Amino acid sequence: MTVRVDARRNRDLLLAAAREAFETHGTDASLRDIARQAGVGIGTLYRHFPTREALLEALLASRFDALRDRAEELSATAAPGEALLGWLGELAAGSVTVRGLPESVMAALRDEESELHASCAGMRAAGGQLLQRAQEAGEVRADVTAAQVLALAAGLAWAGEQSADPAGTVRQLLLIAGRGLVS
Numbered sequence: 001m002t003v004r005v006d007a008r009r010n011r012d013l014l015l016a017a018a019r020e021a022f023e024t025h026g027t028d029a030s031l032r033d034i035a036r037q038a039g040v041g042i043g044t045l046y047r048h049f050p051t052r053e054a055l056l057e058a059l060l061a062s063r064f065d066a067l068r069d070r071a072e073e074l075s076a077t078a079a080p081g082e083a084l085l086g087w088l089g090e091l092a093a094g095s096v097t098v099r100g101l102p103e104s105v106m107a108a109l110r111d112e113e114s115e116l117h118a119s120c121a122g123m124r125a126a127g128g129q130l131l132q133r134a135q136e137a138g139e140v141r142a143d144v145t146a147a148q149v150l151a152l153a154a155g156l157a158w159a160g161e162q163s164a165d166p167a168g169t170v171r172q173l174l175l176i177a178g179r180g181l182v183s
Contacts (some may be wrong), residue, residue: 022056093170093171095157095165096160109122
């Protein structure tokens with residue numbers, strides 16, 4: 001089925017407005033304001049994205065795909081512990097750009113019906129593979145789980161959101177956490 005040109009344009013405008021709104025106001029940004037900023041009605045927003053999670057999924061899918069790809073790249077090019085910590089830092093730093101994203105990701109992982117669940121689960125699996133590799137190399141404690149690693153990333157991102165220097169805070173806290181992860 002061919003998507004009409006105006007429908008494609010409206011979807012692109014909505015995604016651009018949502019990206020700006022979520023980066024500025026967080027994941028609880030007003031959907032009505034997003035539609036208004038895109039120059040469309042709220043009904044048009046809901047035709048394209050029936051829920052807030054559907055809008056987040058469309059906006060974040062490429063970011064989560066890139067994190068999965070990055071996990072594979074780091075796995076092939078870096079020492080196991082270094083790969084895990086590098087990926088964890090990238091996940092946390094990327095999450096800081098959208099206030100409230102860590103909470104949305106953690107909630108989606110708990111709710112299999114969530115429209116964000118599949119993307120978040122894929123990202124957790126990629127991190128889990130890095131974790132397993134680091135554990136097998138003896139570079140990370142054996143009792144650490146993938147869920148705990150994602151919770152750590154969410155915590156780092158949340159702490160970064162609270163700071164005047166989000167990226168610097170994430171880097172500093174990751175160094176501290178890394179010392180606790182290493183065997």
